[in-house]
Amino acid sequence: MTVDLEALGLAIKRAQYRNHRTMDAALRPVGISLVQWDALRAIARMPGASGHDLAAATFQSDQAFGTLANRLAERGLIVRTAGRGRRIDHELTDAGRAALEEGHVVAADVLDDLFAPLDEPQRAALLETLARLTAPSER
Numbered sequence: 001m002t003v004d005l006e007a008l009g010l011a012i013k014r015a016q017y018r019n020h021r022t023m024d025a026a027l028r029p030v031g032i033s034l035v036q037w038d039a040l041r042a043i044a045r046m047p048g049a050s051g052h053d054l055a056a057a058t059f060q061s062d063q064a065f066g067t068l069a070n071r072l073a074e075r076g077l078i079v080r081t082a083g084r085g086r087r088i089d090h091e092l093t094d095a096g097r098a099a100l101e102e103g104h105v106v107a108a109d110v111l112d113d114l115f116a117p118l119d120e121p122q123r124a125a126l127l128e129t130l131a132r133l134t135a136p137s138e139r
Helices: 005-030 034-045 051-057 062-074 094-114 120-134
Strands: 078-082 088-092
Touching (some): 005 094, 034 051, 034 062, 034 078, 034 088, 034 094, 062 078
16 A cells, blocks of 8 residues: 555654644743744754854844844843854843743643554654654755
């Protein structure tokens, strides 16, 4: 039996949409959106990264990430400073680190619920499969 690849693609999209919608709603009481939390995570795990690298890591355009970073800075969650050349450096503030940590607590609960239908071997198989699908192509 041949798998309907359009149905498979749609199932992946539905799972992603469910994850984003659920996570975004759960993060609201923390005072951040999923997009904001994702930016905070990227800044924390990539110290010294350029805005371009942070944009790529968060699946945004450079301009969209710059706008988001300005909003995070206005809220006191990050500090943006001039780097070398035209580069802008990003760093979490204490408030940004607190929001990031609160987000991790929320995310742990949400992800436990989202992946509850799968046992550990199924989760591992899904992770391996998705890693294969998203690995750089050797073509």
